[in-house]
Amino acid sequence: xxAVSQTPKYLVTQMGNDKSIKCEQxxxxxxxxxxxxxxxxxxxxxxxxxxxxxxINETVPNRFSPKSPDKAHLNLHINSLELGDSxxxxxxxxQDSGGREKLFFGSGTQLSxx
Amino acid sequence: xxxxxxxxxEMSVQEAETVTLSxxxxxxxxxxxxxxxxxxxxxxxILVIRQEAYKQQNATxxxxxxxxxxxxxxxxxxxxxxxxxxxxxxFCAFMRGNNNDMRFGAGTRLTVKP
Numbered sequence: 001x002x003a004v005s006q007t008p009k010y011l012v013t014q015m016g017n018d019k020s021i022k023c024e025q026x027x028x029x030x031x032x033x034x035x036x037x038x039x040x041x042x043x044x045x046x047x048x049x050x051x052x053x054x055x056i057n058e059t060v061p062n063r064f065s066p067k068s069p070d071k072a073h074l075n076l077h078i079n080s081l082e083l084g085d086s087x088x089x090x091x092x093x094x095q096d097s098g099g100r101e102k103l104f105f106g107s108g109t110q111l112s113x114x
Numbered sequence: 115x116x117x118x119x120x121x122x123x124e125m126s127v128q129e130a131e132t133v134t135l136s137x138x139x140x141x142x143x144x145x146x147x148x149x150x151x152x153x154x155x156x157x158x159x160i161l162v163i164r165q166e167a168y169k170q171q172n173a174t175x176x177x178x179x180x181x182x183x184x185x186x187x188x189x190x191x192x193x194x195x196x197x198x199x200x201x202x203x204x205f206c207a208f209m210r211g212n213n214n215d216m217r218f219g220a221g222t223r224l225t226v227k228p
Contacts, residue, residue, distance in 0.1 A: 033216075041153075041203055043218040055215070090159060103216060105151075105159035 003027050006091045006106035013081060014114055020067075021076045021109045023091030032074035033103070034066060035090040043090070049074055081113045118208050120219035127196045128227050134181075135191045135222050137206030143167075145211030148182065148189045153221075154202040162204070165189065167211075196226045 006023045013019055025032060031050040037043045047066045048055045054066065063079045078085060091106040117140045127133035139148070150162040165173045165182050172180050177197075181190045193200055206219040 041221045041223075043205060043221075045215055045217070048215065088157065092159075102161065102164065103159075104161075108157045108159075110157075 004091055004093055004104050004106040006089075006109050008109060009107065010110050010112075012112045012114065015081055015083060017081050018077070018079045019081060019111075020078070021089055021091075021111070023074050023076070023106060024072055025091075025093040025104070026072065027093060027095075027104060029093035029095050029104070030071065031094050032068070033092040033094075034074065034076050035092060035105075037088040037090060037108070039087070046076075046089075047074075078111075081111075083113050086111055086113045118206050118217050118219035120204075120206050120222050122222045123220070124223045124225070126225040126227055127193075129196055129198060131196055132192060132194045133196055133224065135193075135204050135206075135224065137189045137191070137219055139187050139189065139206075139208045141187070141208065141210075143210050147209045147211065148180075149207040149209070149216070150178070150180070150189075150191045151205045151207060151218075152200075152202045153205065154199075159205075163191065193224075198226050198228060200224065201226045 004025045033048045034046040035043050036046055046057055046060045065077050067075045088108045088110045090108045092103045094103050119138045146167045148165045152160045152162045163173050163175045163178050172182050177194045179192045203221045203223050205221045207216050209216045
């Protein structure tokens with residue numbers, strides 16, 4: 001069983017479109033995250049979210065919005081895609097207590113905006 | 115703000131030899147965690163080793179060990195008996211003890227040569 005799974009693995013789309021990336025974790029973790037890895041492989045946090053708190057990195061454009069239907073899911077919705085949004089997006093999760101420091105990552109979604 | 119610096123963009127090592135990857139960080143916190151993550155070509159982010167800042171003893175996981183120098187804010191990773199499967203990007207990461215925000219360095223691309 002995959003602990004943190006995200007779909008799709010690859011996403012190619014046109015500028016201006018709206019797209020979503022789905023993420024699910026079956027670890028019973030309280031907190032989920034979205035990270036962006038740019039072309040230089042640099043990983044930057046975008047959001048962290050649990051049922052109590054959404055923390056947004058202030059550098060993330062408001063075209064990006066996390067949506068959590070339940071504790072096991074944190075989807076990433078992107079409006080009006082731009083060329084600069086091309087990157088690999090990683091979902092991750094952690095236990096909120098007693099293990100919060102250990103992140104489990106999904107395998108990433110490579111987004112290409114044309 | 116916490117920053118993580120990996121000064122070696124690329125490194126290579128012969129199979130069965132030992133290699134050390136460097137990482138330094140900047141923080142005024144006293145309670146934090148440090149990590150090394152491995153990202154092979156499959157893109158999956160895999161936790162290699164972690165260190166709690168309050169522990170003086172260096173963490174070890176089989177062939178992987180760290181040299182944690184808290185005063186110098188240095189956290190290097192030593193890989194002994196390198197194997198071809200160790201070829202990957204390696205990311206050093208920092209997390210404050212009371213925060214979900216994990217900060218990554220820019221990564222070091224390690225190639226193990228046969």
